[in-house]
Amino acid sequence: xxxxxxxxxxxxxxxxxxxxxxxxxxxxxxxxxxxxxxxxxxxxxxxxxxxxxxxxxxxxxxxxxxxxxxxxxxxxxxxxxxxxxxxxxxxxxxxxxxxxxxxxxxxxxxxxxxxxxxxxxxxxxxxxxxxxxxxxxxxxxxxxxxxxxxxxxxxxxxxxxxxxxxxxxxxxxxxxxxxxxxxxxxxxxxxxxxxxxxxxxxxxxxxxxxxxxxxxxxxxxxxxxxxxxxxxxxxxxxxxxxxxxxxxxxxxxxxxxxxxxxxxxxxxxxxxxxxxxxxxxxxxxxxxxxxxxxxxxxxxxxxxxxxxxxxxxxxxxxxxxxxxxxxxxxxxxxxxxxxxxxxxxxxxxxxxxxxxxxxxxxxxxxxxxxxxxxxxxxxxxxxxxxxxxxxxxxxxxxxxxxxxxxxxxxxxxxxxxxxxxxxxxxxxxxxxxxxxxxxxxxxxxxxxxxxxxxxxxxxxxxxxxxxxxxxxxxxxxxxxxxxxxxxxxx
Amino acid sequence: xxxxxxxxxxxxxxxxxxxxxxxxxxxxxxxxxxxxxxxxxxxxxxxxxxxxxxxxxxxxxxxxxxxxxxxxxxxxxxxxxxxxxxxxxxxxxxxxxxxxxxxxxxxxxxxxxxxxxxxxxxxxxxxxxxxxxxxxxxxxxxxxxxxxxxxxxxxxxxxxxxxxxxxxxxxxxxxxxxxxxxxxxxxxxxxxxxxxxxxxxxxxxxxxxxxxxxxxxxxxxxxxxxxxxxxxxxxxxxxxxxxxxxxxxxxxxxxxxxxxxxxxxxxxxxxxxxxxxxxxxxxxxxxxxxxxxxxxxxxxxxxxxxxxxxxxxxxxxxxxxxxxxxxxxxxxxxxxxxxxxxxxxxxxxxxxxxxxxxxxxxxxxxxxxxxxxxxxxxxxxxxxxxxxxxxxxxxxxxxxxxxxxxxxxxxxxxxxxxxxxxxxxxxxxxxxxxxxxxxxxxxxxxx
Numbered sequence: 009x010x011x012x013x014x015x016x017x018x019x020x021x022x023x024x025x026x027x028x029x030x031x032x033x034x035x036x037x038x039x040x041x042x043x044x045x046x047x048x049x050x051x052x053x054x055x056x057x058x059x060x061x062x063x064x065x066x067x068x069x070x071x072x073x074x075x076x077x078x079x080x081x082x083x084x085x086x087x088x089x090x091x092x093x094x095x096x097x098x099x100x101x102x103x104x105x106x107x108x109x110x111x112x113x114x115x116x117x118x119x120x121x122x123x124x125x126x127x128x129x130x131x132x133x134x135x136x137x138x139x140x141x142x143x144x145x146x147x148x149x150x151x152x153x154x155x156x157x158x159x160x161x162x163x164x165x166x167x168x169x170x171x172x173x174x175x176x177x178x179x180x181x182x183x184x185x186x187x188x189x190x191x192x193x194x195x196x197x198x199x200x201x202x203x204x205x206x207x208x209x210x211x212x213x214x215x216x217x218x219x220x221x222x223x224x225x226x227x228x229x230x231x232x233x234x235x236x237x238x239x240x241x242x243x244x245x246x247x248x249x250x251x252x253x254x255x256x257x258x259x260x261x262x263x264x265x266x267x268x269x270x271x272x273x274x275x276x277x278x279x280x281x282x283x284x285x286x287x288x289x290x291x292x293x294x295x296x297x298x299x300x301x302x303x304x305x306x307x308x309x310x311x312x313x314x315x316x317x318x319x320x321x322x323x324x325x326x327x328x329x330x331x332x333x334x335x336x337x338x339x340x341x342x343x344x345x346x347x348x349x350x351x352x353x354x355x356x357x358x359x360x361x362x363x364x365x366x367x368x369x370x371x372x373x374x375x376x377x378x379x380x381x382x383x384x385x386x387x388x389x390x391x392x393x394x395x396x397x398x399x400x401x402x403x404x405x406x407x408x409x410x411x412x413x414x415x416x417x418x419x420x421x422x423x424x425x426x427x428x429x430x431x432x433x434x435x436x437x438x439x440x441x442x443x444x445x446x447x448x449x450x451x452x453x454x455x456x457x458x459x460x461x462x463x464x465x466x467x468x469x470x471x472x473x474x475x476x477x478x479x480x481x482x483x484x485x486x487x488x489x490x491x492x493x494x495x496x497x498x
Numbered sequence: 499x500x501x502x503x504x505x506x507x508x509x510x511x512x513x514x515x516x517x518x519x520x521x522x523x524x525x526x527x528x529x530x531x532x533x534x535x536x537x538x539x540x541x542x543x544x545x546x547x548x549x550x551x552x553x554x555x556x557x558x559x560x561x562x563x564x565x566x567x568x569x570x571x572x573x574x575x576x577x578x579x580x581x582x583x584x585x586x587x588x589x590x591x592x593x594x595x596x597x598x599x600x601x602x603x604x605x606x607x608x609x610x611x612x613x614x615x616x617x618x619x620x621x622x623x624x625x626x627x628x629x630x631x632x633x634x635x636x637x638x639x640x641x642x643x644x645x646x647x648x649x650x651x652x653x654x655x656x657x658x659x660x661x662x663x664x665x666x667x668x669x670x671x672x673x674x675x676x677x678x679x680x681x682x683x684x685x686x687x688x689x690x691x692x693x694x695x696x697x698x699x700x701x702x703x704x705x706x707x708x709x710x711x712x713x714x715x716x717x718x719x720x721x722x723x724x725x726x727x728x729x730x731x732x733x734x735x736x737x738x739x740x741x742x743x744x745x746x747x748x749x750x751x752x753x754x755x756x757x758x759x760x761x762x763x764x765x766x767x768x769x770x771x772x773x774x775x776x777x778x779x780x781x782x783x784x785x786x787x788x789x790x791x792x793x794x795x796x797x798x799x800x801x802x803x804x805x806x807x808x809x810x811x812x813x814x815x816x817x818x819x820x821x822x823x824x825x826x827x828x829x830x831x832x833x834x835x836x837x838x839x840x841x842x843x844x845x846x847x848x849x850x851x852x853x854x855x856x857x858x859x860x861x862x863x864x865x866x867x868x869x870x871x872x873x874x875x876x877x878x879x880x881x882x883x884x885x886x887x888x889x890x891x892x893x894x895x896x897x898x899x900x901x902x903x904x905x906x907x908x909x910x911x912x913x914x915x916x917x918x919x920x921x922x923x924x925x926x927x928x929x930x931x932x933x934x935x936x937x938x939x940x941x942x943x944x945x
Contacts, residue, residue: 010801011605014612014839024840025579027852031931032859034851037743040858041877045715047745050843052619058581061839069590071605076589078602085595089501093545095587098767102556105563108769109571109908111896117558118768131538143631143770144825146812150670157673182812182822186642188673191817229527260525261532276825280501284829285606286596286628286789288771304669326669330572330634330662330758331769343552349542352500358521359502359509365524366512382516382524409602417598420813434502438512464797466601472797474600479794479806483783485625486615 010470011067015487018054024061071470072285073414079440081367083386083417083429084177084225086255086277088356093347094281094340103339108331112316118335119315122308125342126292129273132345132353133251134264135294139303139320141333145252148272148291149183149219154325155270155295155302156217156246157187162302162323167216167245173202175225175421180250189216196423200226200379202236211239217246222263223253225421225429227364227383229261237267246270246299254278255433256361256385259354263294270295279341290337304328359434360385363441367432370445374452378424386431388424397459401426404451406473407465411447499542560905562766566933567905568860570881570924572633572660572711573769574761576739576849577927582763582836591832596789596825600804601796606828607803610791613831616838620741620846621755622748623777628789629831630823632772633758634663637705637735638670639776639787639821640754644703644731645676646820647785652700656681656688658710659735661913667705676702686714686874686883693724701730703754708736708744711913713881713922714874715744722751738762738775739926740879742850747777754778763837764830773830784810787821849927853880856934857925863938864923869945873920881924883910885917890945892921898944904937 037046056064073080080087098104106115126138142148153170160167170189172180174196181191192210197203201224218240222230230236237247249263249271255278257263263271275281276289283289295303304327305320317332348356361384368377368387375389391401405415405428417429432441454461466472504512509521518524525533543551562575586592590605597603597610610628617626630636641653653671655664657680668678679696681704682689688706697704704725706716722732734752736744739761747755759773760766778786784807792806812819841849857880864870869890873883884907886892892909899906910920925934 011608013608013615015615018842022842023844024581024842025845027577027845027848027927030852030855032855032934035855035858037854040854041743041879042715044719044750045745045877047741047743048749049622051616051622051741051746051846053616053842053846054839055842055844056839058579058840061836062581062585064839065585065609065836066588068605068608069585069588071603071608072590072594072597073599073602074590075593077593080595082595082598087593087595090593091501093548095592097548097552097556099583100552100556101561101563102559104765104767105561105575106559106768107562107567107569107575107766107905108573109569110560110905111900114560114900114905115558115768117555120558121555128539143635143772143827144823146822146824147631147635150822154669154672178811178813178816178819179822179824181817182815182819185817185819186670186822229525231527231529234529234532259534259537261528262534265532274825282592282829283595283825284592284827285594285603285609285832286828287631287825288827288829289825326672327662327665328635328669329770330632330660330666330772334770334772335768336765336771339552343548345539346543346551347499347545347548348501350537350539352542353537353539355500355502359504361524362509362512362516362521363504365516369516380527382518382526405599406601409599414594414602415599434504437503438508469601471601471604471800471802474796474802474804475794476600476804476806479792479804480809482794483790483806484793485783485790485806486611486618 011064013487014054014056014064017056017060017064020055022055022057024056024058078412078414079436079444080414081416081430081432082414083431084252086431086433088280088433089435090280090282091344094343097343098336098339116315119308121342122338123310123315125338128345129292129294133294134262136297137300137303138292138294140292140338141304141329142272142291142293143329143334144287144289145272145274145291146179146183147328148293149179150186151293151304151328152248152270152272153183153187155299156248158302158323158325159246159299160216167214169214169216171210171215171218173220174423176221177250177252180219200228201230204232204235207236211243213243215243215245217248219248219250221250221253223256223384226379226388227386228380229384233266252277253385256357258357260357270299275337275341280344281337281340288334288337290334356434363432363434363436367430367441371448374449375428386429389428390424391426391428394455397455399455399459399462401428403462403465407451407462408447409466410468413444413447499544562905565903565905566929568907568923569905571908571922572662573766574926575766575928576761578763579840581840582833585836586833592829597805604803607791609832609835611793611803613835614791616835617775617777620738621777622746623755624780625783625786626777627786628791629827630774630776630788631827632774633735633756634666636756636774636776637663638667640733640756641667641703641705642670643754643785644733647782648702648731650700650702651675652677652679653702654679654681654696655705658683658688658712658716659705659707660711686712686876687716688721690717690720693721697724697728699728701728703731703733705733708734709740709879709881712874712883713878714876715878719750739853740850742846743854744879759834760830762834764833771827771830773827773834785820788823788826852927856929857882860925860934863934867941873917880926881922884921884923886919886921892919894945895921898940899937902936902940
């Protein structure tokens, strides 16, 4: 059942919330606020009751697939279970209701948590210090790239090239461009990992750094990583690791030992904080010893038994967040790391890898995996052979929704034709994986016997295939005002 | 405690299906010398142990939930209706990803569409996106949009804009050819003469905040008109709660209006997560950063929703994207949507009114103290700057209030050395008359 817009439920005069009666004198607004500063027309917001809102928002929630309701094998996003305990801890008033400008003496417990979290992240990655400020992975990338720029600037040279593999996440080149770098693409070789020969060809004295993802977006460990970092370091260029896929490395290997100079972690992936339908995330950036002066301030520090904020490194690249980052997310990640501890995190990494390889082993006869004998935490199939039946990767993705599974990441990475990127994570049981395997095999059958059913999917959801072309051609991005002709933006 | 359900026996079976004899065989590509021997992380804890640990840490912090507070300065704690927490806690909202598969994400997409609609209504702007990280990065993205859209190199930003937002702007544009120039303030508001002198045909945009960092109301309409006269874009940073009473950015000619939306239904959480609001005009739509949800139809011509105009974004356009943002602040946008629905037009007015009334009452009471005087003679909304005289140090004010369990105002000296005794007082609907009176009496007795 479709749910009307909340504004369509509006009845003039209805209220959903009331403040207590005022206990202070009412100010004369005409005196207090100049006429040109006063609002003349009330905002066109819905007038609804509390119960209207509850029913509306509850019904809308039921139109979503989520980790809590469906298997969500969205590659590169690490859609693992988000423990309820993390939510309970983050909601404690001593965390949720603190103000970032309170004197340090009033928030010692919170500062201690942030200090310890930084140490835990150092322990897990082998990096020497972290800033917890970036609000998501791509803001972490931005902070990291600013650090790379500042590093070369401190050495009084201008380097403008950022090397990025052709398999990289889109945020990598976007962040590099936003930081003023020219992006030069490095090819993946026939094994699906960075082609060292191609890398060498691009290694000039203008190269500021290399942004790579490990394991890469094909789910493969970059086994030449030490050679690669050696090559970059020979030219005093830096190695940036996109840590979006860190889940595969928990207890397996530490970037700090691979010659990685700096990386960002996506706490909303590896460390189980919920994605919230698109954030908030958190993207702390860790650096090697020689870069710690460049971290943006302020940094939490310990003086004796007290915790405080200091200005950060002498050559810090500057603030990226209005205050100290997404602290609510940091509290959840801390809770997760303390809950799992050493053995739990090692088990998470190991199980994520076994789960992914189990799916791969059971699907690759029907959905070929062009790269890698074994994978780490995810793998990428190609569905190009289905084109003969007129079926695309997108069609199979939509059909999976009919089977009660969210779709894997499609058409990414760009180096695989009709890519289908599957990441089960460690929190899915073998039984769920088996169900997914059955669904994928059933769809392969349908492609042969009833391709229209796949091409016209989904059929069992509340809406059929959504017309994205119309959405882009005739943008309708908000409801129109009462009495206003349906004004379309654009 | 871990959350990986497969038993050791199941994992063994799965390894056999994969065709290997041990887990190690799967790691052939990880060089031996890189393998971690032992993680330097403490042992795991059970749920009761975690709760004891976390409770202990949380208990050491003074919470604004029960402590009266005069602290704002860019982070405002407002009332959160019970319904917001109750609905937003549902797993269907908390645990999905960005809604790439529209058909399985209609609820999120419709909620974003409603969010965009309500933000547009509150700001009286034509387009709003699905959110950015926080108010500070929204302001930086606004300046970047203006630089690109105008092809001009210079940004004028008032020193009445929150210093942290100005710092983030500085970080974002460092290394580009853009020049950021600060506009001074006079008597607590942006100096329009300085603006007039600095304006020229190389001006990309002018950035002002309403109310500004001192709590004063800025001459937004005049500043916008002066900016437009030289062909620049006017960027306004607005405090959403104030818009129940104050003129919205669309009404005074803002081309881009941003704000920190955390105050709409989310707790202060030590300053983050925030909720970056970003709005602009239809003319600038195709340059907007971040996600947009649009209304369209499905194959059966029924109303449906999807992410749209994605060719602006990093996952399609890569180094030519309008921004690098991917994950934004979806869950806080949902909370704001619920909050705005509950309040409605009347609720917003009442909320803003309550803030305004209380702040004026508190200021009047505080000015009874002979050692406090107003820093500026400007109208204000819910925040105002007072100056203590030489004998009373700002830190002494904080200490006296802290003894009463009250979180004091923000001493402005570290941000504005020209105001060594400046105190920025914020008064919201959460502060009762009794608490205001108690603060005044404590200060009267002690200072």
